[in-house]
Amino acid sequence: MAEDHKIETDEISGTRTTGHEWDGIKELDTPMPRWWLTVFYACIVWAVGYCIAYPAWPLISSYTTGVLGYSSRAEVIETVAEHKAGQAQFRDRIAAASMEEIRAEQDLFEFALASGASAYAVNCSTCHGAGAAGGNGYPNLNDDAWIWGGTIDDIHYTITHGIRNDTDEARVSEMPAFGELEILDDAQIESVTQFVLSLSGSPHDATLAGDGAVLYEENCAACHGEQGEGYPELGAPNLADQIWLFGGTPEAIAAQIHKPRQGVMPAWGPKLDEATIKELAVYVHALGGGQ
Ligand code: HEC
Ligand code: HEC
Numbered sequence: 001m002a003e004d005h006k007i008e009t010d011e012i013s014g015t016r017t018t019g020h021e022w023d024g025i026k027e028l029d030t031p032m033p034r035w036w037l038t039v040f041y042a043c044i045v046w047a048v049g050y051c052i053a054y055p056a057w058p059l060i061s062s063y064t065t066g067v068l069g070y071s072s073r074a075e076v077i078e079t080v081a082e083h084k085a086g087q088a089q090f091r092d093r094i095a096a097a098s099m100e101e102i103r104a105e106q107d108l109f110e111f112a113l114a115s116g117a118s119a120y121a122v123n124c125s126t127c128h129g130a131g132a133a134g135g136n137g138y139p140n141l142n143d144d145a146w147i148w149g150g151t152i153d154d155i156h157y158t159i160t161h162g163i164r165n166d167t168d169e170a171r172v173s174e175m176p177a178f179g180e181l182e183i184l185d186d187a188q189i190e191s192v193t194q195f196v197l198s199l200s201g202s203p204h205d206a207t208l209a210g211d212g213a214v215l216y217e218e219n220c221a222a223c224h225g226e227q228g229e230g231y232p233e234l235g236a237p238n239l240a241d242q243i244w245l246f247g248g249t250p251e252a253i254a255a256q257i258h259k260p261r262q263g264v265m266p267a268w269g270p271k272l273d274e275a276t277i278k279e280l281a282v283y284v285h286a287l288g289g290g291q
Contacts, residue, residue, distance in 0.1 A: 116283025149232040150291035156281040162267035179258030199228035
């Protein structure tokens with residue numbers, strides 16, 4: 001147990017004891033190293049100085065602002081304003097330039113690409129995915145299969161006016177609901193489905209596909225092309241490339257023929273400024289498969 005003893009000088013270390021002793025073991029009162037104390041006091045002085053100079057203490061509805069008047073919010077506002085001013089010269093040039101000019105000038109192109117990427121993340125990734133790989137009903141923008149054309153001007157048009165929305169210049173094309181409108185019966189849909197599968201060399205029933213060929217020629221080739229090569233002016237997807245907007249299983253294809261999905265994409269012209277739309281077109285075109 002601890003007992004109080006008198007303070008004395010320890011023989012071995014030469015340090016004073018605290019007077020505490022446990023079963024013959026005495027506690028030394030070793031002083032803090034001088035360097036440590038110096039740093040400690042310096043920190044206190046620095047902290048007091050900091051509290052006076054900078055915003056530090058919370059009050060009920062505000063805080064102490066500090067004599068230097070610094071505010072991180074003011075700093076952000078200033079930085080943002082500086083960046084905006086720096087961007088303005090690029091954005092003005094982009095708004096005025098043609099798509100070809102933007103692509104020809106390295107600095108404009110790089111700026112457009114970077115700004116397009118961030119505008120994409122904000123406006124487009126919800127439907128087309130963060131990496132633009134798309135999903136069921138939402139086309140992949142990285143590949144070189146383009147439903148509505150993959151030149152930079154086609155892409156610019158698609159983004160500006162959108163698809164099947166209610167704006168005047170939207171891209172529109174309506175595949176008839178062959179099943180729902182009873183243009184084709186279930187057996188005919190089944191055979192034309194098998195023929196569609198054969199177009200891309202997918203596994204199919206050759207006999208049914210043979211019957212389907214005639215139905216395809218009569219009902220589908222005008223939009224999708226004789227060989228299923230697609231027709232961008234009509235937004236009719238290529239059926240021969242094994243890239244499917246709505247899935248490539250017999251069930252998914254038959255469902256599309258029965259009642260097409262008629263995907264809708266909003267028009268961005270009314271929502272985004274011209275420079276942003278051009279930046280998006282540059283970005284999407286550069287994703288990989290631009291024509
Ligand atoms: C509300 C969902 C939605 C949003 C948001 C959206 N899209 Fe789309 N987008 C679609 C759909 C659906 C299609 C395919 C329509 C169809 O069936 O033809 C499409 C098609 C496209 C195409 C045509 C692809 C091709 O193969 O021809 C491009 C290019 C495109 N989108 C770019 C964009 C860009 C850029 C943005 C952001 C500014 C965007 N989209 C935002 C739904 C969306
Ligand atoms: C008026 C033009 C038109 C005609 C005629 C037409 N289609 Fe389509 N087809 C389209 C369009 C546009 C799309 C994109 C559809 C959507 O968003 O619903 C499409 C999509 C499809 C798809 C989905 C492709 C994918 O990538 O997932 C299939 C399959 C298809 N059509 C098969 C047919 C068959 C089979 C016929 C004939 C029985 C036919 N279409 C007739 C315009 C047409």
